[in-house]
Amino acid sequence: MVKICCIGAGYVGGPTMAVIALKCPSIEVAVVDISKSRIAAWNSDQLPIYEPGLDNVVKQCRGKNLFFSTDVEKHVFEADIVFVSVNTPTKTRGLGAGKAADLTYWESAARMIADVSKSDKIVVEKSTVPVKTAEAIEKILTHNAKGINFQILSNPEFLAEGTAIQDLFNPDRVLIGGRETPGGQKAIQTLKEVYAHWVPEERILTTNLWSAELSKLAANAFLAQRISSVNAMSALCEATGANVKQVSFAVGTDTRIGPKFLNASVGFGGSCFQKDILNLVYICECNGLPEVAEYWKQVIKINDYQKSRFVNRVVSSMFNTVANKKIAILGFAFKKDTGDTRETPAIDVCKGLLGDKARLSIYDPQVTEDQIQRDLWMNKFDWDHPIHLQPTSPTTEKKVNVVWDAYEATKDADGVCILTEWDEFKNLDYQKIYDNMRKPAFVFDGRNIVDMDKLREIGFIVYSIGKPLDPWLKDMPAVA
Numbered sequence: 001m002v003k004i005c006c007i008g009a010g011y012v013g014g015p016t017m018a019v020i021a022l023k024c025p026s027i028e029v030a031v032v033d034i035s036k037s038r039i040a041a042w043n044s045d046q047l048p049i050y051e052p053g054l055d056n057v058v059k060q061c062r063g064k065n066l067f068f069s070t071d072v073e074k075h076v077f078e079a080d081i082v083f084v085s086v087n088t089p090t091k092t093r094g095l096g097a098g099k100a101a102d103l104t105y106w107e108s109a110a111r112m113i114a115d116v117s118k119s120d121k122i123v124v125e126k127s128t129v130p131v132k133t134a135e136a137i138e139k140i141l142t143h144n145a146k147g148i149n150f151q152i153l154s155n156p157e158f159l160a161e162g163t164a165i166q167d168l169f170n171p172d173r174v175l176i177g178g179r180e181t182p183g184g185q186k187a188i189q190t191l192k193e194v195y196a197h198w199v200p201e202e203r204i205l206t207t208n209l210w211s212a213e214l215s216k217l218a219a220n221a222f223l224a225q226r227i228s229s230v231n232a233m234s235a236l237c238e239a240t241g242a243n244v245k246q247v248s249f250a251v252g253t254d255t256r257i258g259p260k261f262l263n264a265s266v267g268f269g270g271s272c273f274q275k276d277i278l279n280l281v282y283i284c285e286c287n288g289l290p291e292v293a294e295y296w297k298q299v300i301k302i303n304d305y306q307k308s309r310f311v312n313r314v315v316s317s318m319f320n321t322v323a324n325k326k327i328a329i330l331g332f333a334f335k336k337d338t339g340d341t342r343e344t345p346a347i348d349v350c351k352g353l354l355g356d357k358a359r360l361s362i363y364d365p366q367v368t369e370d371q372i373q374r375d376l377w378m379n380k381f382d383w384d385h386p387i388h389l390q391p392t393s394p395t396t397e398k399k400v401n402v403v404w405d406a407y408e409a410t411k412d413a414d415g416v417c418i419l420t421e422w423d424e425f426k427n428l429d430y431q432k433i434y435d436n437m438r439k440p441a442f443v444f445d446g447r448n449i450v451d452m453d454k455l456r457e458i459g460f461i462v463y464s465i466g467k468p469l470d471p472w473l474k475d476m477p478a479v480a
Contacts, residue, residue: 005075008085009033019168021066023198030075042068050339053165085126099282114144125154151187156216162337177212224273226261228302234264234466244466264466266446267306267345269334311352323357328413331420332364339366346419363409369402415442
């Protein structure tokens with residue numbers, strides 16, 4: 001029986017290994033992590049991450065050919081293929097601080113693999129890593145190999161949170177990069193055979209190592225660029241009276257461009273986009289390409305601009321101050337159908353409003369109060385370290401109240417900010433919300449999900465990103 005071990009039981013490792021176990025009943029799959037609480041959650045009825053369909057997949061395989069364990073060394077020792085899916089946070093100090101990936105956890109994993117291995121292994125990069133990481137990992141493994149043959153493959157993930165299980169069941173492509181040597185090609189074929197249990201062969205792409213590593217960064221950079229492009233247009237739409245939804249639709253009907261990722265919003269979030277672009281910027285700078293680095297920096301600058309523009313619009317609309325005003329925040333996750341808050345635009349929006357002394361009442365159907373409080377006091381980039389290595393919260397934010405009901409969040413509020421596109425927010429009783437708010441009552445739609453005309457009929461003053469401005473808002477321009 002082929003044995004697979006995955007180091008790292010997070011958003012990538014857990015779902016990916018669960019689907020491999022389901023689709024390959026003849027393969028034994030072990031997911032290992034040093035976090036006892038995380039592994040305990042994977043072995044319980046309350047999984048540590050929320051992802052539609054994941055629960056069902058795990059329950060079908062767990063205890064049969066899918067195992068979650070803290071005994072990292074045992075399972076690495078036994079494995080034929082070792083996936084490494086550990087954190088690669090942005091460095092906060094030293095060379096490349098604020099841009100370069102911190103490969104501390106990757107190096108530690110590689111050294112451990114070398115120490116415990118007594119048989120040849122295929123080591124698969126599953127984390128998003130800078131191009132040429134495989135070379136560094138190869139050096140660590142070969143210098144500590146004791147006669148064991150290690151083959152390094154790059155197999156980046158292209159999962160979208162909220163649809164990760166569907167993405168794994170029916171991927172656009174599976175990308176496997178390896179060395180162009182007989183050993184490297186044999187390793188590629190071995191991993192290819194795993195995916196071939198359910199992925200059509202024409203969708204399994206093979207490249208050299210560096211192309212596979214760079215393809216992941218490039219894909220995320222291109223997607224983030226599309227979002228920043230439409231968000232830049234949204235500002236121009238507001239200034240000219242155009243409607244960004246109509247512009248996006250018109251642009252998206254061009255088959256060369258297509259309609260995906262053209263929704264204007266308060267900004268992009270998630271664990272990859274900003275981190276990968278910063279990484280790309282750093283790699284460009286290190287390779288003497290400052291103009292290319294500057295180009296990609298603009299994608300992040302527009303994203304930051306969009307978040308600050310939203311905050312400025314809220315404050316300027318409400319008589320240029322939100323001090324001691326209650327602002328309801330609907331949605332804290334970075335997108336619907338996930339509880340993930342990593343780099344969510346809600347963090348910067350909330351911090352901006354708190355900076356103007358607002359009182360926040362926050363509701364998200366999948367994010368806990370503890371997570372929200374942690375996100376609001378945590379330093380930039382700390383979120384991407386394992387939870388036991390993150391600093392603990394000295395205090396909770398006194399001006400933040402986390403509630404478990406949208407109507408409770410909006411009661412007696414001066415304004416409502418919609419920051420995640422959860423379906424339930426489209427179907428709320430906005431008449432009831434209006435009746436229980438202070439007047440004038442404001443709705444700031446950061447996801448363009450409400451019916452502006454209906455809300456205005458009720459009596460709300462409505463701001464929707466990139467849509468023609470309410471007469472009230474025209475008189476109070478937001479200066480970014």
